[in-house]
Amino acid sequence: MRVLYITANPKLIHHSVSLSLGELALQYYRELNPSHITDRLDLTTEEYPHLNSDTLSNFMNPHSNLATQSKIFKDYDKYIIVAPMWNLTVPSALKAYLDTVIIPNVLFRYTEQGTCEGLCGGKMIYIGARGGDYSHPPQSEYAFDDKYMEGIAKMIGLESYQSYVANAVGGYRRRSVAQWVEHAKYDIEQMVTSF
Known part of the structure; x- marks a missing residue:
């Protein structure tokens, strides 16, 4: 079993x-699955x-660097992706990465009806953090990272697909990073156990 652990946070x-919650998840996953290979990106x-x-222009070329990167991504069985929410969505580095690896006829294809059909099996955990509290309407309606x-x-x-998103971690945060880790520990462990 191969796991790709992706982070997109310069802090x-x-x-x-x-990042602290992501490391907690990765540590717990490794404890549960010591024989699994985990790679970091x-x-x-x-x-x-x-x-x-x-x-x-190389998007549909099966011999392009994009296709190679896409096939490398597809070779993993599980993905743990860790990122903050910036300007209501994921950081541009994560978006750029996904844009370059998620290409047609490798990770998905279009059916004759024009709908997407996924070609990649596996599981994903997304761990995020938001500066403000976007857990309730109306703010939850425009928090697009998890969606x-x-x-x-x-x-x-x-x-x-499973996710854990910490809300209200910004400058007025109610908890320190260490307190967030302690607060989220049970939920992260439960999520990883079923992963």
Whole structure:
């Protein structure tokens, strides 16, 4: 079993709720599954291009670098993705990465009816953090980070999607990073146990 652990946050771990919760999840997963291979991908140190005319011209080429990256992504069985919500969605580094690996006829295809059919099995956990409290309407209606990641998981055909999103972790945060970890520990462990 292979797990890809993806982070998209330039903060140091002790200053980041999402990274701290992600590390907690990864640590617990490794304890439960010591024989599984876990690889890390830090999108703040690896650069993936935003889609442009050059990358789009290679989008359908099965021998392109995009196709190679997509096949590497598909070789994993599980994905743990950790990111803060910035400007109502995921960081652009994560979006750029997903844009370059989620290509037609590798991770999904269009049916004759024009709908998406996922070609990638597996499971995903998304762990996020939001500066403000977007857990209730009207703010919850325009927090797109978790909705976007769930949509990606469904589009590529993952069998399971789970998420834990910490709200109100911003400058007026009610808890320290360590307190957030303690607060979320049970929920993270339960989520990872069923992963």
